[in-house]
Amino acid sequence: MSEIADSAELTVGQTLRRGFQLSPEMARGLTITLALAVVAAAGRVVVPLTIQTVIDDGILSEHGPQAGVVARTLLVAALAMLSAAACSALVNIRLVRRTEAGLATLRVKAFRHVHDLATLTQNTERRGSLVSRVTNDVDTISMFVQWGGIMLLVASLQIVVSTVIMTFFSWQLTLVVWAAYVPLWLIVRNGQRPVSRRFAQVRERVGHMLGTISEAVVGAETVSAYGIQRRTAGRIEAAVEETRVVQGRALVLVSTIFSAGTLMVNLALAIVIVVGAWLGVAGNISAGQVVAFLFLVQLFGGPVQMATEVLNEMQNALAGWRRVIAVVDAPIEVADAADASDSPRGSAAVSFRDVRFSYPDGPEVLHGISFDLPARSKVAVVGETGSGKTTVAKLVTRLIDPSSGQVLLDGADLRELTLASLRHRVVLVPQEGFLFAGTILDNAAYGLRGERSASEAEALVQAAFETLGLADWLADLPQGLLTEVGQRGEALSAGERQLVAIARAYLAEPDLLVLDEATSAVDPATEVRIARALDSLTTGRSTITIAHRLSTAEASDLVMVIDQGNLCEFGPHHELVGAGGVYSKMHAAWVAQTR
C-alpha cells in the first residue's frame, strides 16, 4: 500500500517542470506574453527618464524654462506610459486566462487521481485534507504563476540592463555594488530552504485544520447529542492556532529576508558614496558620474528587492504545488496493464488459483485459495470475523490485487483486463450504500452506463423500480422519484438507502454481483422489499454474497466457508450441513439459537 505523501520531494526546477507538464496551458503563448511584459517594464522606466529630461533640458535649461521641450517630452512620455499600461493589461489578461485554464486542468487531474488510487491509499488521508489539495493548495499556486513568474523574469532583465549601464559608467563601482549585494544573495539563497520548509508546514497544517473542521461538520449530530462542543471547539481551536502560528512564522521569515533586501539596497547607496568619493579623489571618476551612478544603483536595487519577494512567494506556491503533485504522482497500484483487453459481456465465471494476500506490513490473511464458481451460480461466502471473506470480495472486484496467485474472470486474469470493462461487468454493492445529495432519480440513474437523455433515464429508472417490486414504495413517497435524499442520503432511512442502492446496481446491469450483505435491521416492510428486490437483482446473474446470515447461505447454490484465511469447505448447503465440519457446527449453533 502506498500513501499519499504530505508533499512531493522535488527540487524547485523539478517542481516547476512537473507543474508545467501537468498544466500545459500555462506555457502556451508564453513567448508573446513575455515580450509584452518586457515592453510594459520598459514603459515603467520612462517616467523617471522623462522627469529627468523635463527638468534638465526643459526647466533647468540655461535659457530658462523651454515650453516646447517640456510639452514635447511630456506628450511622448504620456504616450509611452499609455502603451505600457495597455501592454501590462494585456499581459495580465493573458496570464490570468492561461493560469486559470492550467490550474483547472491540474485540479481535475488531481481529483481524478484520488479516485484512481487504491481504496487503502485513499483511506490514509482525511477527506477534508484531500479536498484541500484540489481546492486550497491549487489556489496557492495561482498567485505566483499569475504575477510572480513574470515579475521574476522582468526583474532579472532589469538587473542585467542596469548592470550593463553601470559598467559603462564605472566598472570599479559596479564591482563594489555587486560585492555589496553578496551578503543579500547569501541570505536569500540560504533562506530558501527554511522558507520552503515553513510554507510546506503551513500547507500541511491548513489541510489538518480543514480535516478537523470537516469532522465537526460531518459529525455534528454526535457532537450536539453528547454536548461535546467544548472539546470539539478545543480541537478546532488547537488546529486553528497551530495554523496561525505556523503561518505567522513562515511569513515573519519572509518579511525578514525582504527587509534585509531593503537594507542592502540603501546600504549600497552609502557604500557607493564612500567608495565613489575615494575613487573621485584618486581621479578615477567625476562627481557627475557618481551622482548618475547613485541613480542607477536605485534602478538596480528595485528589481533586486522584487526578486527576493518573488522568490519567497514562489516557495509558498511550490509548497502548494508539491502537495498537489504528491497526489497526482502517488502510484496507482491497481491500474490497467499496457496490453489489457476488454472483458467481453456474458455470464461470468470466477476462479481463484492459489490466491494469497497479505496487507502491506501485515500478516498473510489468505493462504492460497483455489476454487471455481460456475457462471450464473449464487455463492454465499461465510466465515468468522477476520477469516478473510471480505478480502475475497475485494479480490474479485479488483479493489486489490493478490500477493500471489491469480483471480480469473471467464478464464482471464483480472490484471489482463481493462478496469473499465471489469467495472461494467463486476459490481460491488457495499454494506452501507452511499447516496449523493440529489433526488432518488439522480441516484438510481447514477448506475446507468453510457449517455442517456433525461426522459430516457427517468423511464429506465421507473422501469427498474417496477421490476424490483418497489413501485409501491416509490408511489408512497410524496415526491416519488423526485424525492430529495439529502446529504449522504440522510433524509432516507438505512433500509430505504439500500433500496435505492439496489436499483442503482440493477441499472448498472452487471454480469457478476458482489454483495456485502447489510446487517442493519430495518422495519419489516422494508426488509421484505429488500429481499424481493435482491431476488430480482440477482436473477440470471452470477452472485457472490458475503453472508452474515445463515438463511442467506441456505438459499444459495453454493456455500464457501472461509476459516482463518483458508477455504475449508465448498459445496451446496445440503451437502455441507451434514458433513460434520465447520459449517455443520455453525448451522447447529444457529438452529439452537432460533429455538
Next chain:
Amino acid sequence: MTSTSSTNIALAGSRVRRGLQLLWRGMRSTPLVYAFAIGGSAIFGALTVVVSRLVGWATSDVVAPAIAGDDTARGRIWWAGLVLAGAALLLAFGVWGRRVGATWGVVNISALHRRRLAQAYLRLPISWHRAHPAGTLLAHASADTDAATGVFNPLPFALGVVVMLLVAATMLLMMDPWLALAAMIIVPLTIVANLIFQRHMSPAVMRAQALRGEVSDVAHESFEAALLVKSLGTAQVEEERFALKADALRAAGARVGAVRALFDPVIEILPQLGTLTVLAVGAWRAHVGAIDAGDVVTAGFLLTIMSVPVRSFGWVLGELPRSLIGYERIATVVDNPTQLTPGTAVLPASEVGLSAEFAGVRLDVPGPDGDVTLLDDVTLAVSPGQTIAVVGATGSGKTTLVSLLARLVDPTEGSVTLDGVDTRELAAGQIPSQVAYVAQSTFIFEDTVRANVTLTEDTESHFTDEQVWAALGLARVDHVVRSLPEGLDAPLGERGSNLSGGQRQRLAIARALIRRPRLLILDDATSAVDPRVETAILQGFASTSTTVVMVAYRMSSVALADVVVHLEGGRVVAVGTHDELLSTDPGYREIATAYEAETQRRTALLDGGAVTEAEQEGDA
C-alpha cells in the same frame, strides 16, 4: 456556551462604508499588531524622504567638494557613509515592522474568522447542517477566509504612507496652489476608476467565491463516495462532474482576473499622469515666474519617490471587493440566528431514571412546497425507569420523536419536558449530562478507541480505563478492542474506516453506556447487534432504573418494552403493551406479522456467534 455570540458581525451601509468597517474592525481586533505595523510603515515613509534628502546632501556637500579637492569634505566622507548607513538601518527596520505587523494581522484575523465559524458550526442546529454541504462549510474556513483577509496585506503600507502624503501635499500647497491642484487631480480620478471597478468586480468575485464552495462540495462528496465510485467504475462520471464545476470556476476566475487586469494598470498610471501634469503645470508656473525652477524639481522628485507607496492604495482598493465578499459569506453563517438557545434550569442528579413528557407536540420543517409536518399532536408520558419502544413504518416520525428528547430539534408547537422541566429551559450541558442519544448512523472520530468512548481529552478524562472496558463489555465490543495490538490506544481511522458497521455501532453504544445516563435513547442503534446481545443490554438497563426510549424493529426487543408507542404519519395511533396493541391495533398487528414472516431470514446472524460484524479489515 453559545449565548455570547449574540452580536452580529455583518457590515451595513453603502459599499464604501462597509469597506471602511471591514478594515476598521479587522484592525481593532488585533490593535497592538496594527499599532506596530503602522508605526513601522510610518518610519518607512519618513525614512524614505530622509534617505533621499541625505543622498542629496552627501553628493552636493561631501562627494562633489571632496572630489573638487576640499580637505574638510574629504574628512567627512566616512561620516556621510555612516549617517546614510544608519538611516538605511532604520528604514529597513521600518519595513520589517510593517511587514511583520501586516503578517500577524492577517493571520490573527484569519484565525478569528475561523474561530467564529467553528463556534457557529457547533452552535447551529442539526436541521441547518442537513441543509449545508460540508464542502461549502470547509470553503468558508479556507477560500473565503483567505479572501476576507486579503486586503489586510497591503493595508499597513497604505496607512503608514498617509503621513508621507500629507507632508507632500502641504509642501506642494505651500509652494504653489496650482501645483498642488495639478497633483490632487488624480484623487477624484482614482475614486471614479475605483467605483467603476467595484461595480464590475463585486458580482464577478461573488460568483467566483460561490463556485469555490461548490468545487469544494463536489470534491468532498465525491471523496466520501470513493468506494461507491470504485465499485461502479464511475470515476469518469465523477471526473466530468468535477470538471464542470472546475471549468465554471476557471471562467469565473478569469473574469475576476480580467477586471483586475484592466484596473491595475489604470490605478498605476494615474499617479504617473499626475506627475506629468505637475511637471507641465510646474513648467508653466516657472515660466510665468510664480515659482522657481528648483521648486519644480523638488515637486517632481517628491512625486517620484511616492509612486510606489501610492500604489499601495491601489492594492488595497483592488483587494477590497474580494475581501468584502469573503467576509459577507462568513458573516452569513456566523450571524445565522438559528440556534437552540439554552435556558438556565438544572436537572438534579438522581439515581432514578428521567421522566419525559410530550404535550401537544407538533413539528413542521420547511419543504420545497411549504412546510411539512413531521409530528402532529403528540402527547405522551414516559415514567422513570420505563422502557419505551417506538414502532412505526419508515417515515412515520420515529427518529424525529426521539431526537426531541435530546433536544436536537425544538417542537414548533407544544412542549417536551424532562423531569417536568421544558427542554428549552434547561441550561447548556444539562441534557447531555443525563441523556445519551445513540443515532441511527454512528459517527466515529479519528482518534483512539478510548477517546471515542469517553469523548474527552485524555488529560481531563474523569473516566477510568476500567470504566471504559466495562462499557465496551456491556456493548459486547471489548473482545474486538482486546484483539487490537494497542488496545484502548488503538487509533481509529477517519469515520472509523478500520471498523465494520456493526463494530462502529457497538462502540457508539459503549459511548452512551459509560455516561450512565438517566435517559438512554436508541434510535435503531442496535440494528447491527445480535438480538441476544441487544436483549442483554436492555435487560441490564431494566435492572438499573434508567429510562430507555428506543426505536425498534425487532419484536424480541419490542417485547421487552414496558410500553409500545405506535406512530403513523407523525401521529400516535396507539400506546400500550405489546399484547394490548396486538389485540387492539390492526396496524400494529400488521407490522408484527410482517416481522414474523421475516423471522427465518432475520433471527440469527452468522458471525462469531454472539455478535455481528463484517471482518475487521472490514469495509474500507
